[in-house]
Amino acid sequence: MRKEIGVASFILFIIFSAFKTQNALPEQLDWDTHFQGEPDQHSPYAAVTATQWQYSYTSKIRNNKLSIDFKFLAGVEPEKSWVKRSRIRDKNASRKLLNHEQGHVYINFLLLKNGEITIRDQRYTIGNHKRLIQATANKVSDYYSKMQDRYDDETKHGSDDEVQARWDEFLRKEMAKF
Numbered sequence: 001m002r003k004e005i006g007v008a009s010f011i012l013f014i015i016f017s018a019f020k021t022q023n024a025l026p027e028q029l030d031w032d033t034h035f036q037g038e039p040d041q042h043s044p045y046a047a048v049t050a051t052q053w054q055y056s057y058t059s060k061i062r063n064n065k066l067s068i069d070f071k072f073l074a075g076v077e078p079e080k081s082w083v084k085r086s087r088i089r090d091k092n093a094s095r096k097l098l099n100h101e102q103g104h105v106y107i108n109f110l111l112l113k114n115g116e117i118t119i120r121d122q123r124y125t126i127g128n129h130k131r132l133i134q135a136t137a138n139k140v141s142d143y144y145s146k147m148q149d150r151y152d153d154e155t156k157h158g159s160d161d162e163v164q165a166r167w168d169e170f171l172r173k174e175m176a177k178f
Helices: 091-120 129-155 161-176
Strands: 051-062 065-076
Touching: 051 091, 051 129, 065 091, 065 129, 091 129, 091 161, 129 161
Parallel strands: none
Antiparallel strands: 051 065
């Protein structure tokens, strides 16, 4: 049990210093650079784009004041992303498939940007910051993971042109916020 100190000493200042973001803009996919993994021949899909999102932080407590330094990273993992080139009939099919895969990158970028804002803008205390950062990161990550699944389901993995066009417009609008 910790000893109670005056109310004034419980006022905590949270300082986010040296806040860094890896990506100012999302990567623009191309087959040669971003799809270097070995295709899964058992998969029914023509391509898979593997993305990552990571965050880290360091916290310091000095004179009963909390200081947190966050870092965020997101992007494509080329060695885990793959394409079955034999499934691409022509340039139009290639363009459509790459556009669909680019949508996954855009969703990952939204995760990066909204994750930064959501995590950074939380109010933390010495006692709750570790638990709250993790819980918030999990919540944001789960939201965008479900969005990735919904994107594939609704667009039928890019084969429904009408729904793909609606998602493209939605993603453009969301990205314009950043």
